[in-house]
Amino acid sequence: MLAQLAKQHALGDMIVVKPTYGTYDEHHFLVNLIDDEFDPSIKHINPCITVQKFMPNLKIEGEYSFIIYNNHISHSVLKLPSSLAHSLHSIYGRISQLVTPCDEDILAVQKILDSILHLTGEKVHKCRIDMIRCEKTQKLLLFELALGDPIQYLHLLSDEQQKRAINHFIDSTLIHLS
Numbered sequence: 001m002l003a004q005l006a007k008q009h010a011l012g013d014m015i016v017v018k019p020t021y022g023t024y025d026e027h028h029f030l031v032n033l034i035d036d037e038f039d040p041s042i043k044h045i046n047p048c049i050t051v052q053k054f055m056p057n058l059k060i061e062g063e064y065s066f067i068i069y070n071n072h073i074s075h076s077v078l079k080l081p082s083s084l085a086h087s088l089h090s091i092y093g094r095i096s097q098l099v100t101p102c103d104e105d106i107l108a109v110q111k112i113l114d115s116i117l118h119l120t121g122e123k124v125h126k127c128r129i130d131m132i133r134c135e136k137t138q139k140l141l142l143f144e145l146a147l148g149d150p151i152q153y154l155h156l157l158s159d160e161q162q163k164r165a166i167n168h169f170i171d172s173t174l175i176h177l178s
Contacts, residue, residue, distance in 0.1 A: 003033045005051050014054035030054060055143075057135050063143060064099070064131045066109045067152055069168035071123040073109055075161065076101050077153045098156040105131075108140040126169065128152075 006015050018028040062080040066073050078099045101109070109129055116124055130144040152169075154162050 011053040016052050016054050018050050055132050057133050066129040068124050068127045074165045074168045105140050
């Protein structure tokens with residue numbers, strides 16, 4: 001069934017199978033469709049699964065997380081998986097480092113924020129935008145949009161950067177009464 005889905009949607013021979021709703025990359029499986037030996041616990045993902053193309057650049061360059069407060073980038077982090085896993089969660093050995101995005105990457109994030117505003121009529125007050133660079137175009141692609149996510153990577157910031165990020169967050173949550 002997984003091979004049929006992958007072929008139908010042109011996902012390639014390497015796919016990621018995971019619960020549609022989950023936390024901490026729990027029950028995420030990297031499946032090589034050429035190799036018929038599947039982890040038997042994959043059968044226990046219940047009730048809904050998500051099947052997505054495995055993006056090799058995830059293991060090469062990693063994934064970028066942009067922390068957004070009050071519709072602006074507060075800070076950004078590059079997450080690199082451990083050599084043993086495809087998962088990008090710290091409990092599986094992932095490394096996170098603070099990075100300064102280039103202008104083109106900032107523009108890609110701004111396009112997402114503009115799209116959210118266009119679709120909802122609301123600015124984003126707090127979210128995390130995860131992106132991965134496309135191997136072919138070298139442009140960042142939206143990987144995950146996490147609204148209200150508790151992981152803010154504040155521990156990677158200097159004291160001054162933490163204060164600024166917290167102030168951005170507080171400003172984004174203030175209710176302005178008319």
